[in-house]
Amino acid sequence: MKIEDRQDLLPPLWADDGMSAKAASFLELPEYRIMKCFRGWRVHRGKERSPKLPTKELCRAFIDRNARRAMLRQVSLVDPGSWMPIWAAPRNGWAVLACMREDITEYAQDPRLAEWAGQQLVIRHAKGAMPESDIWDMAAPTGSDGIPGDWFTGWRPLAVAMPPRETDVVGSVDRGGNCSEVEWISPCLHEQAEHGRTGDAT
Incomplete structure (x- = not known):
């Protein structure tokens, strides 16, 4: 690519x-x-x-x-502790690497999220969501969908790109x-x- x-x-x-x-x-x-x-x-x-x-x-x-x-x-x-702001992450179906907040249990007021604190996840903008929405899905069929953007510290592009699953990406015309x-x-x-x-x- x-x-x-x-x-x-x-x-x-x-x-x-x-x-x-x-x-x-x-x-x-x-x-x-x-x-x-x-x-x-x-x-x-x-x-x-x-x-x-x-x-x-x-x-x-x-x-x-x-x-x-x-x-x-x-x-x-x-x-390694620096991440780009999640508001700047692409909302076009391409997957990115995101980092969950370290204080997620306190922030979300949910102790069940303790194991997610500081974890790095591959996510996509939620399928079917409005472009301006800040809702994200895991880029795998894990059942962990609809994650609020403010749960993440930030994002980075993946070393190897993951385009939208619905798109058959082909090589572009050489400009x-x-x-x-x-x-x-x-x-x-x-x-x-x-x-x-x-x-x-x-």
């Missing part, structure tokens, strides 16, 4: 002009900017820049893919040929690549 097909990874938030985008605010990643260069376009993020791309559309595809990959990479490196494999050019490599090209303005 291609990274851009993973709908459990949050897409970037685009500015109205379509020339800049930000990852979800709680990820604290630099802003992406699409900038014109000689005979093409580049994506800039902080001190990083993409190879030259022929169209703005390919730059947007690059940003979409890179933001999802950056999210997956960042959540795998953060403090730009080899663009699907393009990565950042480091500043030093960029300088080497541009050395002697006086007409190629950045």
Whole structure:
């Protein structure tokens, strides 16, 4: 499955002009900017820049893919005790990893939940629930459904994606040929690549 097909990874938030985008605010990643260069376009993020791309559309595809990959990479490196807020979890049927509150028995006022305290569970947004609802089901036929979102500390994407069961997910159309494999050019490599090209303005 291609990274851009993973709908459990949050897409970037685009500015109205379509020339800049930000990852979800709680990820604290630099802003992406699409900038014109000689005979093409580049994506800039902080001190990083993409190879030259022929169209703005390919730059947007690059940003979409890179933001999802950056999210997956960042959540795998953060403090194990850190979780993304449950309100930001996808409500499209894709499964995520969630962590139950440590104080769940006191919070829910139910001593039967003691064994669930601090447990990590694979959950999906409740089937048939309104998108804005905060109700979750276990991603397995356990009978543990209709779990309130405020019972969870937070969530993370799974290392291996679990798409909705009802959806037959197939590979997406390659949006730009080899663009699907393009990565950042480091500043030093960029300088080497541009050395002697006086007409190629950045």
